[in-house]
Amino acid sequence: MVRLxxxxxxxxxxxxxxxxxxxxxxxxxxxxxSIEVMLNAVNLTFIAFGRSIGSADGQVIMFFVVTVAAAxxxxxxxxxxxxxxxxxxxxPDVFTSLKW
Amino acid sequence: xxxLIPLLPFVGFLINLSLGRRLSKAVxxxxxxxxxxxxFLVSAWSVWTLVQMAxxxxxxxxxxxxxxxxxxxxxxxxxxLDPLGAVMVLxxxxxxxxxxLYSTAYMHEERASEYARYFSYLxxxxxxxxxxxxxxxxxxxxxxxxxxxxxxxxxxxxxxxKKSASDAGKKAFIVxxxxxxxxxLGMFMVWVQFGTLDFQAVAHQAGQLPPExxxxxxxxxxxLLFVGATGKSAQIPLHVWLxxxxxxxxxxxxxxxxxxxxxxxxxxxxxxxxxxxxAPETMAVIAGIGVATALMAGTIGLVQNDIKRxxxxxxxxxxxxxxxxxxVGAFAAGIFHLYTHAFFKALLFLGSGAVIHxxxxxxxxxxxxxxxxxxxxxxxxxxxxxxAIAGVPLLSGFFSKDEILWKAFxxxxxxxxxxxVIASLLTATYMFRLVFLTFHGKRASAGSGEHAAGASxxxxxxxxxxGGGPHDAHGANAGRxxxxxxxxxxxxxxxxxxxxxxxxxxxxxxxxxxxxxxHFLAPSFEPPGSEGRLVSAETYRAQTGAPATAVSPTGAVVxxxxxxxxxxxTTAGASxxEAITSPEAVAEEHASELKLMAFSSGIAFAxxxxxxxxxxxxxxVTDRIAARxxxxxxxxxxxxxxxxxxxxVIVQPIYxxxxxxxxxxxxxxxxxxxxxxxGESVGGWSAVLRRLQTGSIRAYALSIFVGVVVILGYYVWx
Numbered sequence: 075m076v077r078l079x080x081x082x083x084x085x086x087x088x089x090x091x092x093x094x095x096x097x098x099x100x101x102x103x104x105x106x107x108s109i110e111v112m113l114n115a116v117n118l119t120f121i122a123f124g125r126s127i128g129s130a131d132g133q134v135i136m137f138f139v140v141t142v143a144a145a146x147x148x149x150x151x152x153x154x155x156x157x158x159x160x161x162x163x164x165x166p167d168v169f170t171s172l173k174w
Numbered sequence: 175x176x177x178l179i180p181l182l183p184f185v186g187f188l189i190n191l192s193l194g195r196r197l198s199k200a201v202x203x204x205x206x207x208x209x210x211x212x213x214f215l216v217s218a219w220s221v222w223t224l225v226q227m228a229x230x231x232x233x234x235x236x237x238x239x240x241x242x243x244x245x246x247x248x249x250x251x252x253x254x255l256d257p258l259g260a261v262m263v264l265x266x267x268x269x270x271x272x273x274x275l276y277s278t279a280y281m282h283e284e285r286a287s288e289y290a291r292y293f294s295y296l297x298x299x300x301x302x303x304x305x306x307x308x309x310x311x312x313x314x315x316x317x318x319x320x321x322x323x324x325x326x327x328x329x330x331x332x333x334x335x336k337k338s339a340s341d342a343g344k345k346a347f348i349v350x351x352x353x354x355x356x357x358x359l360g361m362f363m364v365w366v367q368f369g370t371l372d373f374q375a376v377a378h379q380a381g382q383l384p385p386e387x388x389x390x391x392x393x394x395x396x397x398l399l400f401v402g403a404t405g406k407s408a409q410i411p412l413h414v415w416l417x418x419x420x421x422x423x424x425x426x427x428x429x430x431x432x433x434x435x436x437x438x439x440x441x442x443x444x445x446x447x448x449x450x451x452x453a454p455e456t457m458a459v460i461a462g463i464g465v466a467t468a469l470m471a472g473t474i475g476l477v478q479n480d481i482k483r484x485x486x487x488x489x490x491x492x493x494x495x496x497x498x499x500x501x502v503g504a505f506a507a508g509i510f511h512l513y514t515h516a517f518f519k520a521l522l523f524l525g526s527g528a529v530i531h532x533x534x535x536x537x538x539x540x541x542x543x544x545x546x547x548x549x550x551x552x553x554x555x556x557x558x559x560x561x562a563i564a565g566v567p568l569l570s571g572f573f574s575k576d577e578i579l580w581k582a583f584x585x586x587x588x589x590x591x592x593x594x595v596i597a598s599l600l601t602a603t604y605m606f607r608l609v610f611l612t613f614h615g616k617r618a619s620a621g622s623g624e625h626a627a628g629a630s631x632x633x634x635x636x637x638x639x640x641g642g643g644p645h646d647a648h649g650a651n652a653g654r655x656x657x658x659x660x661x662x663x664x665x666x667x668x669x670x671x672x673x674x675x676x677x678x679x680x681x682x683x684x685x686x687x688x689x690x691x692x693h694f695l696a697p698s699f700e701p702p703g704s705e706g707r708l709v710s711a712e713t714y715r716a717q718t719g720a721p722a723t724a725v726s727p728t729g730a731v732v733x734x735x736x737x738x739x740x741x742x743x744t745t746a747g748a749s750x751x752e753a754i755t756s757p758e759a760v761a762e763e764h765a766s767e768l769k770l771m772a773f774s775s776g777i778a779f780a781x782x783x784x785x786x787x788x789x790x791x792x793x794x795v796t797d798r799i800a801a802r803x804x805x806x807x808x809x810x811x812x813x814x815x816x817x818x819x820x821x822x823v824i825v826q827p828i829y830x831x832x833x834x835x836x837x838x839x840x841x842x843x844x845x846x847x848x849x850x851x852x853g854e855s856v857g858g859w860s861a862v863l864r865r866l867q868t869g870s871i872r873a874y875a876l877s878i879f880v881g882v883v884v885i886l887g888y889y890v891w892x
Contacts, residue, residue, distance in 0.1 A: 096875055166871045173869030 081122035088115035102157065102164045106150045113143050176220060176236035176253040179263060180304035182213040186297040194290025202286070203278035206293035210274045210300060214267035221260040230697060232257055235310065242313065249371060254310035258444055258698035261509060261691070262307040265516045269433050269669070270300045276524050276665035277425040279658075280531060292332060292423070299325035303434050307441065312361045312371040315442070319357065319406065322435045323350045329430060330422040342418035349415040353405015357442075360398030364449070367391050374702040377448035381701030385452045396449060396456040400463075403439030407493045409467045414817055416490055420482040424527030427482060432489050432523050433516040440496045440512050447505045447699035461501025461582075465593045468494030470814065472600030476607065477810040480537050481526045484608050488563065489519055491597055495578055498594055504581030505699045506692040510680045511574035513691075517676045518562040518571055521669035522605075525556035528658040528666065529612060539608060543615040548655040551663050553613045555670040560609050562673040564602035565778040570677030576774050577682065580767055595777055602781020603788075610790040684764045684771070 088111055095108025117136045124132020154164065161168055186209025190202055197205070224232050234255040241251040255263065274296060281292050299322060306318025324347075331343025365371055368379045386392045403409070408416035419431050430436070443450055443460070450456060468491045475487035492515050499508030530537055532549055546553045562571040575598060582591040658666060679694075681687020788796045800807050809815065868874075 093879065097872060097879075169871065170869035173867050 078122055078126045081118060085115045085118040085122070088112075088118065100165050100167065102154050102166055103151075105166065106147065106154070109150075110143060110147065113139055175216065176234060176255055176308060177238050178216045179213050179220070179267070179308065180253075180301045182209045182216065183297040183300040183304070185209060187294045187301060190290045190294035190297065194294055195287045197286070197290055199278075199282070199286050199289045202290040202293050203274075206297050207271065207274045207278065209297055210267060210271040213300065213304065214264075214271050217263045217267045220255055221264060224255055224257070224260055229693070232697060246369065247365075249311060249313050251314055252310040252372075253305075253308040253314070254373075255308060256698050257694050257696075258441070258509060259307055261513050261695065262441055263304065265513055266300065266303050266307060266434050269516050269520050270303075270429060272665040272668055273425050273429040273433075273520060273524070276428075276527070276662050277423075279661035280425050280527055281423060282659075292329075295325055295328045295332070296426070296429070299329065299430060299435070303438075306438055311373060312364065315445070316357065316361065319402075319438065319442075320354065322430070322438065323347060323354065323406070326350070326419070326430050326435055329426040330419045332422055332426065336421070339421040342415075342421040346415040346419050349412050350405045353402045353412050356398045356400075356405070357402025360395050360400075360402060363391065363395035363398060367395060373445055376446070377701050380449045380452050383452055385454055389455050392449065393453040393455045396446070396453040397459065399442065399446065399450075400439075400456060400460055403442055403497075404463065405439075406442075407436050407439030407497070408490050409439070409463050409494060409497060410470065411816075413467060413471070413490050414820060417483050417486040417813070420480070420486050424482065424523060424530060427486070428520045428523030428527065431486065432519040436489060436493060437496070437512045437516070440493065440500060440508055443497075443500045444505050444509050444699065448701050450500070451503055451699075457501050457503060459501070461498050461587060461590050464494045464497025464499075464501055465590045465597070466494070467491070468498065468597035469593050469600070472597045472604065474810055474813050475604040476600060477807060479540050481529065481539050481542070481608065481612065482523070482537055484539070484604060485519070485522055485526055488522075488601065488605065491601060492519065492563070495575065495594060495597065498582060498590060499578040502582045502585045502587050502590065504578060504585070506695045507574065507577040507581050509695055510691050511578055514562070514570035514574040514673075514676045514680075517669055517672040518559040521555060521559040521666065521673050522563065524662065524666055524669065525552050525559060528552040528662055529556075531662070532655045532657065539611040542612045542617070544613070544617045545655070546613040549613075549657045551657050551666060555666040556613070557609060558670045559673050560605040564605055564781060565598055565774060566782075567775045567778075570673050570675070572775070572778070573677035573680050573682065576771050577680065579774050580682075580770050583770055584763070584767070595774070598774065599777050599781045599784075602778050603785045606782045606785030607789045610785060614790055682767070682771075684767045 092108045092110075092112030092115060095111065096105050099105055099108065117139050120132040120135050120139075122132075124130060157169060158164060186206050189205050190197070194202055220234060224234055227233075236253040238251045238253060240248075242249040274293070277292070277296065281289055284292065302318045302321025302325060304318070306315055306322060309315035309318055327343045327347040330346050331340045334340045334343070361371065364376060368376050370376060370379070380392070383392070401412075405412045416431060416436065420427055422431075450460075471487040471490035471494060475484050475491065478484045478487060492511070496508045496511050496515070499505070499511060529542065529545060529549065529552060532545075532552070533542065536542065558569070562569040565572045565575045579591060579594055579598070582594055657663070678687075680689055680691040682689055788799075812818070
């Protein structure tokens, strides 16, 4: 039986990796991937807690998150395609026209 | 049935208002005239029904709708016709119809849409005036009171593109508002005092009180009501609007500013005769103001050069005389004069309109003269009107004016009587000055170069573009003048017949008449339902001196408002209990009344003679006197500088305070300042805060992340 702390530590490492990825990578697709990593870190936390207190709720929520993440990925990738068609680049620092 | 009387003109108003643009002139005029004629027929039928009733209980009530219900206050929208209302209704609808008819010809050169607008206003006016006359309580009367003020404004400013006309309209409206405020306050006082606003209920309650010996609530209430009357009826100090109101079309001056609306104040006092006669102080004020106004307006009328302005001052002066009658308690005489005055003054105004029509908008009597041959119908009708107003025996004005003078004299108001006699001498003089300058002598306008230039300027100034008048097409200065067209001639002739005959319903007892109008009107000036009233001719002769509001000393008083009989208080009418007079005293009184009658006829002829001497035979003498008394002449020409005084004392200070204080400091400084500061501070902060919107996704993500960390941190380490 693996102890809860190990899951949480792994989850924190994954979440931090994802966060750093979102901030540092200069490619929109990589940023989306990093967000998926963050989401899955959270999923891992839910399941670990659910298992430790003997409840299935964590797994139920995990399924919701996976569903939403799939939808988000679909929309996100569609946006990426649209953006690429306009600007021939995927560097998010180029898309700054929505400002004052 | 009564509600039809104001409703018919209102329907005419609605038709001309909504469809006026698409109707031809003939249809628009016919709709308006038919509406008035219908109202006249209904009125005549109602009055006929009224006359059939028993003399003491004449009254037709039409409960139209409940109107204001709030706690103890209950004001139904009720119309009531009684003898006083009957006289007024016939005057308003009858003369109103004739003036509508006249207008169809007078306004003929207006565009069709303007023509319909004119008639819609005229119908609306008639409708409100009839509400005013028929209203059975103060608020209903007030609806009409305000409505006629509105229509007066609209019609004075009918040619609103001319600045003087729109200014005159505003002046009339604002001055009237001052009076209306007094009327409202008076109404509130009546409500506080009596707890009701129904005329009959107020009269019933007031009839039970003794006349007020010292200045008290009743005096204040009636004085405030009288302020309303001075506004509407152009008495000192609120008379200034009426002469300016002559900027409106001439038929409007005839209908509103001579025959009907301006008499509303007199009518209102007559309607509340019982209330007013219980406030002797107010009555004295009314008589004083009336006689002062009559004298002042008469002297101004003597020197004015605008044909309509002379008539306007004549109206003010005659209204003053009516107030004298009201003030000395001769309510029937005042209403009688109101009724005859409506005929001859409408006639005179319409006659002046015919002159102006023929002369292409010329109104200056110095440029007229010798029109007698060219405008025969106008001349003869105008002459009849002038004879009637001057008080020449056997014409209508004689009977009514003589009645007022006699009542003032026999009531012991000698000073008032003397001034009123002077005022009627002036009336005869200025009216015949007008007749002689306008119709006799030679045409002056074709004379010197200066005059010709002035005349052509007047014609040019009165074309459609400047809105001065509809008569530019006549080009009258050149060829022959044309007399009044048929529609105008009919109105003039009917009114001339009326000016002669209208007085015969009030022939005094002393010269073989029976003064029917006084008997007819008497119930309206007494507390309702007072039985056992002394109505025989004998007692009337005895009472001619006493105020017409004598209350019977005995008999039950029934209040129709409360529907229960109660015994009258012993104080009621105690002061008027001088009903029994010996036959010798009656004969003596008759002798003095006859003497006075002869005297006032003499005054009328003297006035005409003076005018004939000064303005027909010896113009040189007049000019010399005018030159000798240049100062006085200037004062009179400038109407005693009252307009200037009001301008300096009231208008300019308000203007200064408004411009320097309210406008620059309060409005531009405080209010605009606050609004602008609010706007500018938002703009300033926005300039700083909008830098946060960088458009960079990375920055947004960072801020969201930091925000989540901060919020979570707060909850974790709290």
